[in-house]
Amino acid sequence: MLTELMEFWEENKFKLCLLGIVLLLGGGYFAWNRVTKPSEDSLMAVTSSSGISSQLSATVSQFSQNKTATRIYVDVKGAVKKPGVYQVPANVRVNYVLAKAGGLTADADLKQVNLASQLVDQMIVYIPQQGETPEINSPILIKNQAASAETETTSEVAGxxxxxxxxxxxxxxxxxxxxxxxxxxxxxxxxxxxxIAYRQEHGKFNSIDDLKNVSGIGDKTFASISSRLTV
Incomplete structure (x- = not known):
């Protein structure tokens, strides 16, 4: 048996060596390909992870934008302990920002202030001292609110x-x-x-333009009187 194998080797050793080289190269290529190229499952996992990350980033970005949009800045002045510019949530009232400003000083005159006024961006919140007639046009002052309401009412009545x-x-x-x-x-x-005869014959005028249907009323005459007509 051994003799036969030796004879087979001697007769085919070139072919066997060549086959061995081919098998070795093929196995090496297969192993390298498995290591360097991710599997389909791996690619799907990476893609899914990337998609989740993108969605998370978009959500965080949207949250940040919404948070920024719901914040406003107001300038607190006058008889408060810590005057300055404060960032507060939108739609809060005057008393909210006064608390952030450390509260009022002992000589603050709240009779002139509407603490329930709603804050808007860039508003001046001015707290006058007792006996003071404020020159600052702060919308939270009762006198300014009353004057504004009176002006609006007068304008509506006049209109x-x-x-x-x-x-x-x-x-x-x-x-x-x-x-x-x-x-x-x-x-x-x-x-x-x-x-009058046209009106009696044809019924009421539906618009002032119908007047031009009356004999003797031309465009020139109509243009000169149209602003004084109604139906």
Whole structure:
């Protein structure tokens, strides 16, 4: 048996050596490939981990932005123990920031202050001393709030009255008499009668533009009186 193996080796040793080299190279390549290239499961794990990290980063970033957006800065001045600029949550009240400023001094005059005023970004929170007439235009002061409310009310009333006067001065094409129509520039006795006749025949005017359908009312006449008309 041994003799036969020796003879087989002598006859085929070149081929066997070549085969051994091929097997050795192939095994080495396979082993190197396994070490240096991650498996599919490994790639999926890395990808999943990367996705989670990205989502976590996005969540943290969004949280930071929201937190920043809900913080405001106010300037606290006057009769407080620690005046200065304070960062506070949005929508809190004056008493909140006064606590952060160390509280009030002994001569603070709270009768002039609305502690329930809601803070907004860049607001000046001024606490006057007793007997002081503040010159600072702080929105938390009661006198400023009262003046602001009075101004708004006056403006609303003036606007309403002005609107009423404007409407009252206009001539309604659907109800105007002949004499009222003749108050319009370029509308004489005849044209006034034609307007009333048109109204009786066709019904009420749906818009002031319908006046141009009346015989004798051209674009030039209409343009000169349109601002005084209503329906």
């Amino acid at each position: 309403t009255e002005g609107q009423g006067e404007t409407d009252a001065s206009k001539i309604n094409l659907n109800t105007a008499t002949k004499e009222q129509l003749m108050e319009l520039t370029g509308i004489g006795d005849k044209k006034a009668e034609q307007i």
